[in-house]
Amino acid sequence: MVARERAGVSxxxxxxALPPKQWEMRAALRAVTRPADNNGRDFAKEIIIxxxxxxxxxGALDFTVKQVIERAGVxxxxxxxxxxxxxxxxxxxxxxxxxxxxxxxxxxxxxxxPVAHLRHLVTAPIVMxxxxxxxxxxxxxxxxxxxxxxxxxxAVEAVYEPYRAAVADAIVAVCEAGMGTxxxxxxxxxxxxxxxxxxxxxxHGGGIDDPPRVVAERVWHxxxxxxxxxxxxxxxxxxxx
Numbered sequence: 001m002v003a004r005e006r007a008g009v010s011x012x013x014x015x016x017a018l019p020p021k022q023w024e025m026r027a028a029l030r031a032v033t034r035p036a037d038n039n040g041r042d043f044a045k046e047i048i049i050x051x052x053x054x055x056x057x058x059g060a061l062d063f064t065v066k067q068v069i070e071r072a073g074v075x076x077x078x079x080x081x082x083x084x085x086x087x088x089x090x091x092x093x094x095x096x097x098x099x100x101x102x103x104x105x106x107x108x109x110x111x112x113x114p115v116a117h118l119r120h121l122v123t124a125p126i127v128m129x130x131x132x133x134x135x136x137x138x139x140x141x142x143x144x145x146x147x148x149x150x151x152x153x154x155a156v157e158a159v160y161e162p163y164r165a166a167v168a169d170a171i172v173a174v175c176e177a178g179m180g181t182x183x184x185x186x187x188x189x190x191x192x193x194x195x196x197x198x199x200x201x202x203x204h205g206g207g208i209d210d211p212p213r214v215v216a217e218r219v220w221h222x223x224x225x226x227x228x229x230x231x232x233x234x235x236x237x238x239x240x241x
Contacts, residue, residue: 102162114173123216180227
């Protein structure tokens with residue numbers, strides 16, 4: 001039987017079991033209630049959008065809080081109502097980006113084949129198409145992620161929970177279909193997360209010269225070998241050689 005050690009993972013869908021957003025929890029600690037004069041504006045979301053615009057549209061990879069509030073059209077005290085400093089804003093940016101991106105990956109490959117679904121989750125981030133602007137943003141994201149790990153390791157891990165939860169759910173589905181053996185799907189999913197993350201950054205951000213498809217196939221080979229042992233991957237998903 002499949003071990004039920006998937007903390008926070010639901011078979012009804014990974015998104016349904018996700019914990020509260022970490023940046024919203026941090027903001028709540030700074031203010032019990034939000035001001036009533038917002039006129040329906042979501043200032044926190046506007047600040048996050050403005051920061052991403054600075055990075056992706058303007059190429060301002062080392063933007064300042066002053067640039068963000070000017071781009072968002074909000075006061076400095078409004079910024080600090082939601083974010084204690086720039087690092088907390090960065091964590092919020094990454095968390096929102098991940099929560100928006102994972103559902104698109106899941107919807108992008110509808111299949112009842114659990115192995116095909118897991119394979120898609122493993123390979124899709126590596127073979128995604130990136131233009132030079134997107135590669136620049138990816139390199140910046142990787143640099144900032146490494147820096148933030150030193151000061152906010154748990155918060156950085158929480159950023160990637162949507163992907164980790166989706167992979168854990170997919171591993172369990174494979175095992176329940178009798179296609180693999182898993183005793184620690186949560187641990188396996190976390191290892192997959194870090195492997196895929198590093199390979200995607202290496203392929204598109206620099207450091208790995210092999211084509212994305214080749215790297216993705218080798219990563220899938222490693223993941224499938226661990227879960228399935230000597231079983232071949234069905235549906236044309238044989239191990240890459």
